[in-house]
Amino acid sequence: MVHLEKIEYKPMPVRDLLVEMKDLSELMIDLAYSAALFHSHELAEEVLELETHVDTLAYILKMNTMLAARDAEDAEALVGVSMVASAADKISDAAADIAALAIREIHVHPIVRAAFSKVEEQLVRAEVKPNSILVGKNLGELELAARMGVDVIAIRRKKNWIINPEGSEVVSDGDILIARGAPHGVEELQLVAEGSVQKLGD
Amino acid sequence: MAPKVQKPFAKIVKELVELKDTSELMMDLAYSSLLLSSRELAEEVEALEERMDNLHTEFELLVLASGFKSEESKDFLGLIRLGVATENIADAAAEIARVVLRGLEPHPILKDMIKEAEETVTRVQVSRKSSLIGKSLRNVKLPEETGMWVLAIRRGKKWIRPKPNLTLKAGDFLIASGYAEGKEDLDKLASGENTLSE
Numbered sequence: 001m002v003h004l005e006k007i008e009y010k011p012m013p014v015r016d017l018l019v020e021m022k023d024l025s026e027l028m029i030d031l032a033y034s035a036a037l038f039h040s041h042e043l044a045e046e047v048l049e050l051e052t053h054v055d056t057l058a059y060i061l062k063m064n065t066m067l068a069a070r071d072a073e074d075a076e077a078l079v080g081v082s083m084v085a086s087a088a089d090k091i092s093d094a095a096a097d098i099a100a101l102a103i104r105e106i107h108v109h110p111i112v113r114a115a116f117s118k119v120e121e122q123l124v125r126a127e128v129k130p131n132s133i134l135v136g137k138n139l140g141e142l143e144l145a146a147r148m149g150v151d152v153i154a155i156r157r158k159k160n161w162i163i164n165p166e167g168s169e170v171v172s173d174g175d176i177l178i179a180r181g182a183p184h185g186v187e188e189l190q191l192v193a194e195g196s197v198q199k200l201g202d
Numbered sequence: 203m204a205p206k207v208q209k210p211f212a213k214i215v216k217e218l219v220e221l222k223d224t225s226e227l228m229m230d231l232a233y234s235s236l237l238l239s240s241r242e243l244a245e246e247v248e249a250l251e252e253r254m255d256n257l258h259t260e261f262e263l264l265v266l267a268s269g270f271k272s273e274e275s276k277d278f279l280g281l282i283r284l285g286v287a288t289e290n291i292a293d294a295a296a297e298i299a300r301v302v303l304r305g306l307e308p309h310p311i312l313k314d315m316i317k318e319a320e321e322t323v324t325r326v327q328v329s330r331k332s333s334l335i336g337k338s339l340r341n342v343k344l345p346e347e348t349g350m351w352v353l354a355i356r357r358g359k360k361w362i363r364p365k366p367n368l369t370l371k372a373g374d375f376l377i378a379s380g381y382a383e384g385k386e387d388l389d390k391l392a393s394g395e396n397t398l399s400e
Contacts, residue, residue, distance in 0.1 A: 014311055015311045015314050015315060015318070018311060018312070018315040019314075019315050019318045019319055022233075022315055022316075022319050023319055023320050026229075026319075026321065029226075029291070032287075033222075036280070036284065076306070077306075077307075077309050078309060079306070080301040080306045080308055080309055080312060081309050081311055081312060083297060083298070083300075083301050084236070084297075084298050084301060084312055084315075086297070087232075087294040087295070087297045087298045088294070090290060090291075090293070090294040090297070091229070091290075091291055091294045093290070094287045094288075094290040094291045094294070095287075097283065097286070097287045097290070098283070098284060098287045101280050101283055101284070106276055106277075106279055106280045106283065107276065107277060107280060108277070108280040108281070108284065109211075109215075109277050109280070109281070111211065111212075111215050112215055112218060112281070112284070115215045115216070115218070115219050116219060116222065163320055164320045164381075
């Protein structure tokens with residue numbers, strides 16, 4: 001039997017929900033292509049996880065929009081908001097379909113990878129272990145872009161996503177870092193995050 | 203070392219890249235049409251949607267006609283699925299643009315959504331004092347200078363797609379997307395407050 005959680009109403013500003021849905025759906029597309037092209041199961045799992053999250057946001061957004069309409073005029077003004085939210089949800093579904101290729105082991109030919117990424121960049125998912133030197137430092141002081149040519153584009157902290165984190169964001173044990181960079185750089189980041197490399201290069 | 207590619211396969215990949223690029227351009231333009239309440243931009247999205255449908259059919263026919271071996275069928279299924287996903291993204295973009303085409307004035311919340319998102323869309327006008335005038339898009343290297351990508355250009359009543367050899371003129375409106383920090387740099391270049399670095 002399919003078991004889906006009941007989504008309860010939460011009062012939340014529709015604007016915040018929309019911003020989050022737009023940001024997440026766009027992040028998901030990048031992650032999904034990367035998962036499919038580099039056959040990354042882990043990245044694909046993140047995308048599927050995000051897809052569930054975006055679904056939940058879509059429900060909450062719809063409930064809040066319904067409650068915001070008091071008359072026909074309001075309904076006409078708000079229907080566009082609801083349509084755009086559905087579209088963002090649809091984009092996140094498309095991203096999940098792309099990610100599902102990696103889960104089903106449907107491999108996309110390496111030629112496609114070369115054609116898609118004009119620059120040799122890839123996305124990576126790195127889990128921060130308790131003994132990693134990243135723990136307790138903020139992104140600004142870590143200077144990952146200067147040291148290894150990688151850019152942290154998102155952090156997942158349990159159920160929360162921080163997209164394009166600020167320099168003041170402190171890395172914690174258990175964080176999932178999503179980073180973009182050249183292949184050797186992202187590899188280095190993974191080693192540092194898992195604690196098997198205990199110093200940062202210059 | 204790049205593996206040797208057979209001709210039909212190279213064509214298939216080229217079409218897939220075009221599908222992906224078009225679907226992403228449509229998303230950017232669709233959100234821009236909301237922000238600017240621009241019917242013209244929304245119509246551009248609608249035109250791209252039609253082009254996308256044709257491209258997608260062409261792409262699927264190419265894949266089916268490529269004569270792959272049965273052990274390769276999984277690889278080709280991957281290509282087809284990617285194509286379908288780009289088509290779905292394009293459909294979603296078209297739905298966003300249709301909010302504008304139906305004559306609804308986009309709700310202020312929708313404009314806030316785009317302004318507050320990590321990647322924002324902006325519109326700037328090239329002033330008569332700007333150092334961009336008379337230079338081609340290729341030469342001004344806006345992505346390197348400002349981190350902003352030009353999505354579309356409005357010249358008088360015409361919308362122009364940005365091609366590398368397009369020469370910028372005073373009065374052009376540039377619709378560009380990128381991270382919020384880049385917006386200010388682009389503003390300054392377009393207004394003439396800053397000049398291009400050599």
